[in-house]
Amino acid sequence: MEERKVFNLQDYGVSRGLSFGHYKYREVKPGLTEHLHQGAVELCFSMSGRQTYMVGERLFELKGNDIFIVGPDVLHSTGNYPEDKGELFWIQILVDHGKGRLCNLEKEQSDFILNGLLEKSECIFAGAFQLKLILGKLALQLAKEPSVLSRLVVDQLITQLLLETLLLSKDSSPKAASTRLKTINDYIRQHLHRIIYVDELAGLVSMSTGYFKAWFKAESGMPPKEYVNRLKIEQAKLDLLQRRTVTQVAFDLGFGSSQYFATTFKKFTGYTPRSYIRSLEE
Structure with a gap:
């Protein structure tokens, strides 16, 4: 099984999708240099291990079950840290409705979801078990040859992923350390x-x-x-x-x-x- 896999979402008819990716590392890898995603919001889902992100002068450390959102055109990297041992998924979505419909949603619906997620950019909040199931299904579906059926399923899974993440972001009151x-x-x-x-x-x-x-x-x-x-x-x-x-x-x-x-x-x-x-x- 590949340690790292990246899919081009536009190959699956997601006109406002850039990439969906997954890695599962048994040891650390070279860190990410400073970069940005033009016009796209990036959602990062940490499954296990730890991952560090540097946004400006702020350092964010994700552990298993954490979610982190980076807004469009925001420079970020892993700072002086490597890509850490563990498992992580990410997805990048263009926010401009002029780039096409997002998973066949109406403009009002896609704007509501993305604006809600952008409100939680540059903060860490907890995920939930159902997200791992959705992410796993999406990775499996994208590994198949594109077809009418696969495109329908990909649209449905991305919509479900974004909605579940939005709901979790609304219930993200700080958790006291155990x-x-x-x-x-x-x-x-x-x-x-x-x-x-x-x-x-x-x-x-x-x-x-x-x-x-x-x-x-x-x-x-x-x-x-x-x-x-x-x-x-x-x-x-x-x-x-x-x-x-x-x-x-x-x-x-x-x-x-x-x-x-x-x-x-x-x-x-x-x-x-x-x-x-x-x-x-x-």
């Missing part, structure tokens, strides 16, 4: 020097290990082990700046070997520890 997640985060930071087991984290918040894994991924957007390793690698970046050896940093953070540490470091940063040090010296 007290249990904060407890776990604090505990991990206090024990970065050793191996941290999932069952001990589950016990910390009085959950079974199985339930904890599902709960934690829903809360943080990633499995517990990945979350722990991300925090360890962030600490490793600081430790390497202090001119400590790679082996010393690896063992001080509870990694069983410097090789496993280097593999994990590259997965989350795109660099080996030594190439990361060299990049800071340039």
Whole structure:
């Protein structure tokens, strides 16, 4: 299966569609350089992992189940960050009705949907499980040869996707950080020097290990082990700046070997520890 796939929506008769895309990365990729989408709004749906966007001087960090909207002609990039490990969908829609009808909607209807979504540009709000189903169906449909039937289905799915996103944006009151997640985060930071087991984290918040894994991924957007390793690698970046050896940093953070540490470091940063040090010296 391809890690990244992009479809030209106009090939499917969506006259106001630019692209629909999906990636699922097992390790980080080079970051997105600063760019814009002329006359088009972009909706980004993070399924898992994390992704960072820089809009002007503002930094936005998406986790699993987050939605982020970028308005037309707005410069954005991933800043100094890579395209992160995880899964993300996006869709770009032209806002000008003069470019054609959007999925055969009347002008009043398409303007209502798009204007409502634009009101939520440059803010992060929570998605819902039904969006992943719609996005998955849309990706499967676009992978087929265009036909009259496929175009009808694509129109219906895009309309459903935009409507569901609009409804979710209206119910996007800020969510207070989970007290249990904060407890776990604090505990991990206090024990970065050793191996941290999932069952001990589950016990910390009085959950079974199985339930904890599902709960934690829903809360943080990633499995517990990945979350722990991300925090360890962030600490490793600081430790390497202090001119400590790679082996010393690896063992001080509870990694069983410097090789496993280097593999994990590259997965989350795109660099080996030594190439990361060299990049800071340039």
